Amino acid sequence: MTGLFAYESSDLDWCEDNYRHSEHIVEYFNTMSSLFFFVISPIMLYLLHPYARERNLAVHLVWIMMIFVGLFSAYFHMTLSFMGQMLDELSILWVLGLCYGLWFPRRLFPSFIKDRTTFSRLVMMITVVTTLCSFVKPTANAYLLNCFALHIIYSLGLEMRICTDPKVLRLCWSAVGLWVLAISCWISDRFGCSFWQKLNFCYLHGIWHILIVMAVAYASTLIAYLDANYEIPYSLPSLQYWPNDNWVLGLPYIVLKGTTKTQKIF
Ligand SMILES: CCCCCCCC/C=C\CCCCCCCC(=O)N[C@@H](CO)[C@H](O)/C=C/CCCCCCCCCCCCC
Ligand SMILES: [Ca+2]
Numbered sequence: 481m482t483g484l485f486a487y488e489s490s491d492l493d494w495c496e497d498n499y500r501h502s503e504h505i506v507e508y509f510n511t512m513s514s515l516f517f518f519v520i521s522p523i524m525l526y527l528l529h530p531y532a533r534e535r536n537l538a539v540h541l542v543w544i545m546m547i548f549v550g551l552f553s554a555y556f557h558m559t560l561s562f563m564g565q566m567l568d569e570l571s572i573l574w575v576l577g578l579c580y581g582l583w584f585p586r587r588l589f590p591s592f593i594k595d596r597t598t599f600s601r602l603v604m605m606i607t608v609v610t611t612l613c614s615f616v617k618p619t620a621n622a623y624l625l626n627c628f629a630l631h632i633i634y635s636l637g638l639e640m641r642i643c644t645d646p647k648v649l650r651l652c653w654s655a656v657g658l659w660v661l662a663i664s665c666w667i668s669d670r671f672g673c674s675f676w677q678k679l680n681f682c683y684l685h686g687i688w689h690i691l692i693v694m695a696v697a698y699a700s701t702l703i704a705y706l707d708a709n710y711e712i713p714y715s716l717p718s719l720q721y722w723p724n725d726n727w728v729l730g731l732p733y734i735v736l737k738g739t740t741k742t743q744k745i746f
């Protein structure tokens with residue numbers, strides 16, 4: 481049992497040199513860049529509060545769980561232990577499950593499912609089964625998780641076909657662009673390590689951490705915005721960026737111009 485927690489007991493080892501900057505932290509830069517989750521998550525929790533209050537307070541669980549993803553990611557890179565790997569990957573799986581349950585568009589539900597509660601229960605069952613299966617071949621987990629991004633982009637494409645709002649389109653392309661940059665770093669670190677070692681630049685996985693958090697902030701806000709238009713249209717949602725609307729890489733959030741009260745007046 482203690483072997484599961486042992487340093488370097490995971491089959492995964494990223495390109496960054498082990499123990500280069502500290503004798504206690506296996507991959508220093510990868511560990512430190514995981515702390516970026518702690519910076520973005522509280523800000524997103526704050527920015528999404530008006531939408532969560534109107535729609536469903538469970539929305540807050542997404543960014544609360546992202547704090548745990550950051551924590552487990554830091555623990556994994558600090559130790560490269562098997563337990564760290566599983567905590568890192570399973571926390572990502574459960575955030576994905578939560579996002580699907582909350583936000584997957586009703587229009588795209590399989591025909592035999594009539595309401596979101598049934599859909600969320602099905603997602604929960606699939607997440608539990610996938611959690612158990614993840615112990616069968618742990619080295620395959622990360623690849624499987626990355627496939628979810630493809631499904632999210634495909635579903636977004638279906639939703640965006642009829643969209644002409646430039647602000648929404650900008651958010652969508654920014655999310656996809658950030659993800660393309662992120663996944664390029666992840667793949668390059670995984671499969672091009674000898675090349676990057678020759679250049680003495682082995683930090684691509686750490687850069688992936690930073691880019692994927694930004695991609696998730698952009699994609700989740702876009703999906704929440706589409707959801708708000710569909711599920712709480714009286715709230716008149718619109719998109720803005722923090723701290724400034726004109727910043728190239730501000731954090732997107734949803735502003736509600738109407739509330740339940742104004743709905744009752746109409
Ligand atoms: C209707 C669904 C809406 C979904 C919205 C987005 C949901 C985000 C869900 C999960 C957060 C992912 C956080 C990534 C943490 C990375 C930690 C990490 O680096 N782990 C690695 C090991 O250290 C591990 O190898 C990585 C495994 C792959 C993770 C793949 C995550 C998929 C993220 C999907 C992002 C969607 C972006 C879509 C852009 C248009
Ligand atoms: Ca390494």
Ligand SMILES: [Zn+2]
Pocket residue numbers: 510553557685689
């Ligand atoms: Zn990582």
